Amino acid sequence: MRQSGILLHMSSLPSPYGIGTLGKAAYRFVDFLKEAGQSCWQMLPINPTGYGDSPYQALSTFAGNHYLIDLELLAKEGLLQPEEMQEQEWGENPAKVDFSLLYRHRLPLLYKAFLRFDGHNDPRYREFTEKQKWWLEDFAVFMALKKEHHQAPWTDWEDGVRLRKPDAMEACRERLQDQIEFHFFLQYTFYKQWEELHRYAREQGISLIGDVPIYVPMDSADVWASPDHFQLDANRMPVIIAGCPPDAFSAVGQRWGNPIYDWERMKQDGFDWWISRLRVAAHFFDRVRIDHFRGIESYWAIPSEEETAVKGEWRKGPGMDLINAIRQNLPETRFIAEDLGFLTPEVIQMQEQSGFPGMKVLQFAFDSREAGNYLPFTYSPNTVCYTGTHDNETLLQWQQMISEENLRYAMEYLQLEDAEKLPKAMICCGMASVSDLFVAQMQDYLGLGADARMNKPSTLNSQNWTWRVQEEQLSPALADGIRRMTKLYGR
Numbered sequence: 169m170r171q172s173g174i175l176l177h178m179s180s181l182p183s184p185y186g187i188g189t190l191g192k193a194a195y196r197f198v199d200f201l202k203e204a205g206q207s208c209w210q211m212l213p214i215n216p217t218g219y220g221d222s223p224y225q226a227l228s229t230f231a232g233n234h235y236l237i238d239l240e241l242l243a244k245e246g247l248l249q250p251e252e253m254q255e256q257e258w259g260e261n262p263a264k265v266d267f268s269l270l271y272r273h274r275l276p277l278l279y280k281a282f283l284r285f286d287g288h289n290d291p292r293y294r295e296f297t298e299k300q301k302w303w304l305e306d307f308a309v310f311m312a313l314k315k316e317h318h319q320a321p322w323t324d325w326e327d328g329v330r331l332r333k334p335d336a337m338e339a340c341r342e343r344l345q346d347q348i349e350f351h352f353f354l355q356y357t358f359y360k361q362w363e364e365l366h367r368y369a370r371e372q373g374i375s376l377i378g379d380v381p382i383y384v385p386m387d388s389a390d391v392w393a394s395p396d397h398f399q400l401d402a403n404r405m406p407v408i409i410a411g412c413p414p415d416a417f418s419a420v421g422q423r424w425g426n427p428i429y430d431w432e433r434m435k436q437d438g439f440d441w442w443i444s445r446l447r448v449a450a451h452f453f454d455r456v457r458i459d460h461f462r463g464i465e466s467y468w469a470i471p472s473e474e475e476t477a478v479k480g481e482w483r484k485g486p487g488m489d490l491i492n493a494i495r496q497n498l499p500e501t502r503f504i505a506e507d508l509g510f511l512t513p514e515v516i517q518m519q520e521q522s523g524f525p526g527m528k529v530l531q532f533a534f535d536s537r538e539a540g541n542y543l544p545f546t547y548s549p550n551t552v553c554y555t556g557t558h559d560n561e562t563l564l565q566w567q568q569m570i571s572e573e574n575l576r577y578a579m580e581y582l583q584l585e586d587a588e589k590l591p592k593a594m595i596c597c598g599m600a601s602v603s604d605l606f607v608a609q610m611q612d613y614l615g616l617g618a619d620a621r622m623n624k625p626s627t628l629n630s631q632n633w634t635w636r637v638q639e640e641q642l643s644p645a646l647a648d649g650i651r652r653m654t655k656l657y658g659r
Contacts, residue, residue, distance in 0.1 A: 172599065172659040173208025173377065174201060175558065176610040177223070177622070178236050179265055182639040186258030186274075187265045190361040191238030193639070195368055200642045202372045205651035205659075209369065210377035210607050212558055212622075214362075214452065218388070221267045221633050222623075224381045224459070227311070228389040230303040230448050232358030234278060235270055241361055247281035265634040282353045296356045303389075303444075304355055305348075310389035312347035313340060321387040323405065331404065332392070362452060370454075377504070377607075378453030380446065382460040383410050383426035391427055397434060397441055398427040408469040411477040412509065416537035421477025422626050423470060431486045439486070439493045446494060450501040461505040461524075462515045464490055487514075491522045504552050508532075511540060523550075528603060530594050531556045531566055534578040543581070544601045553603035555594050555612050558622040562611045563591035565618040591615060599657035606659065613650060614641055 181188025181197060188194070201209055215226030216233045223233075242248045256273045259266035287293040297304060310322070317325055328336025341348065369376055384390045386406060391398055399407045406427040414421040434441060449456045458464075465487050470480035494503075505524040507515065519526050528551050533542040547553065555563055567590045570578070575587060582593045591612060598606045611620040614637070623632045 170604060170657075170659045171207035172606045172608075172654055173206050173210055173375075174204075174610050174613070175210045175554070175607050176637065177212040177558070177633075178214060179223075179633065180610070180622075180636045182262065182637060184258070184262075185239050185253060185256075186270050187235050188636060189236050189238040190358075190365050191240050194238075194365050196639075197642065198365075198369045198372050198374050200647055201374050203644070203647040203651065205654040207373065207659075208375045208377050208455070208605065208607065210457075211379070213379050213381060218385060220628050221265075223379075223633065225385045226381075226388065227314075227385075228303070228307045229380075229384050229445050230300075231307050231355055231389070232362060234354045234358060235274055237278065237354065237357050238361055239277070242278075242281045242357070247284045248277070252277060252280060263636050263638060265636060267634070278354060279350060281357075282350045285353055287349075287353065287356075292360070293353075293356050296359060297352050300355070300359075303448075304352060306393035307355070307389045308348040308351035309337070309341060309344070310392055311351045312344035315347060316340075316344060322392045323386065330392075366452070375454040376452070377455045377457060378449055379457045379459055380449050382458065382463045383424065383428070386425065386427050394441060397430055399430050400427065406472045409472050410463070411468050411470050411480060413468050413480060413482075414478060415510065418626065421468070421480065423475070423477045428467060428469060431490075435486060435489055438497075439490050442490060443493060443497045446498055446501065450498060455502040455504060457504040457506055458524075459506045460509070461507045461519065461526075462509055462511060465515045465518045466512070487518055488521060491518065495522075508540075525550045525552050525604065527551065527557075528553045528601070529556060529560070530554065530598055531560050531563075534570070534574050534581070536571070536574055536577075544597055547602050549602050549604050551603040552605045552607060553598045553601045554606075555598055555608045558609070559625045561618070562609065562616055562620050563594055564612075564615055565621060567591055568617070596653065596657070599653055599659060610637055611635065613646065 176197065178194065179188045181193040183189055183191070183193055198209065213223040213226060214233055214236060215223065215228055216231050217223060218225055218227045239248055239253045243250055243253065256277060257269055259269050313322070313325065313329055322330060329340055366376060395404050401407055408428050410424045410426040410428050412422040446456060464485045466482045467485050468477065468480045469483045470477050503524045505519050505522060505526050507519045507526040508529065528542050528547055530542065530553065532538040532540065533544065556566065560566065561569060567587060578590060579587060582590070582597060584590060584593055595608050595612060598608065620635045621631070622635055
């Protein structure tokens with residue numbers, strides 16, 4: 169089936185409370201997608217973010233982001249008062265998320281809701297905490313300890329809790345019981361609100377596509393609770409860290425800093441941690457994109473003491489051993505392989521053997537620095553075509569920044585005489601491609617420029633992850649135009 173969808177992160181939805189949430193704006197966007205003839209809503213990772221606010225550097229791979237909990241739904245349950253939500257400052261610019269204000273105000277407000285919540289008399293809450301105990305307890309203790317240590321990374325904690333010694337852990341569970349139960353409540357609320365939205369999306373014929381980063385950050389409940397799954401030294405510090413080698417886009421490569429899995433150790437139990445991780449993702453989403461898929465075949469290992477990625481080396485990953493375990497344990501789950509970057513014959517073979525559709529990015533098709541071939545006439549049906557991802561420029565920004573040589577080539581390929589028509593022509597090109605699924609960023613349908621870019625890789629700045637759509641931009645006229653285009657190209 170030929171399908172199409174829109175990439176828009178949950179945080180980018182309109183809301184009077186500083187950030188997009190699981191409330192009425194999310195339901196309205198599902199309605200917009202249906203009116204626009206779309207089949208899919210793709211978003212970024214939905215896990216709780218840490219320093220830098222990146223969805224790809226989450227505090228837990230299993231938990232939901234409490235920023236996305238809808239306050240108005242809590243008010244309907246009697247857990248918040250309208251004036252409590254309105255008296256807080258959420259930011260002056262409704263088109264941007266102000267994460268500093270969210271950091272200061274969101275948790276104290278949610279704590280008020282927690283104090284009014286009677287979990288003892290809520291059977292759904294008791295069932296949730298028991299069913300999710302296998303990850304929830306470690307995460308809640310981790311978050312409570314983070315608060316106690318003024319958000320310092322767990323590697324800076326005292327040895328008792330840093331090394332999870334039994335006596336110290338028992339003492340902190342007693343000492344921090346209130347905060348631990350608070351995070352139980354937050355996760356219960358997130359899961360409940362998510363499941364209700366997911367049910368509504370399915371009823372409207374809209375599939376949700378999620379994103380799973382291949383790595384987790386060092387300062388996460390995942391590494392703290394399961395250090396044996398990572399290549400750490402005796403002091404639980406990383407021996408090697410993840411990144412990308414130097415290329416045409418960066419002379420020093422990318423030093424991500426994430427610890428790398430101990431793949432041999434994971435293989436011994438059939439990659440149980442990974443299967444659990446993807447099973448949770450499959451609960452949230454109808455289709456799951458595995459970020460940096462090529463890292464499963466081989467990964468760029470950088471000595472942890474190095475300040476750049478230059479002195480890294482390629483090492484073999486689990487390859488088809490992990491893929492086969494995923495297919496065996498999650499046979500009904502549909503995946504997308506983010507197979508961008510430096511692709512060797514081995515990576516291409518692994519992606520083909522997996523059966524997971526790979527990605528084609530149209531912006532790369534007309535970039536002379538890009539080694540891969542992303543020209544549309546080379547596509548096969550078992551692919552997902554994107555105009556660009558969250559890491560790319562918006563189409564308008566790309567059209568304004570592209571070199572004269574690449575611009576001429578793109579216009580000749582698309583048979584254009586007016587460069588200003590290039591962004592729309594790119595969307596039409598993706599719609600017309602043979603790829604089974606085509607996805608465009610919401611910013612590109614709106615014709616927005618550099619100020620609406622979602623992320624600039626390898627940078628830490630105040631614009632990353634902050635863009636938000638305005639309610640009036642999701643107009644019936646826009647939905648009608650997208651629907652007509654979608655029908656025209658048989659999606």
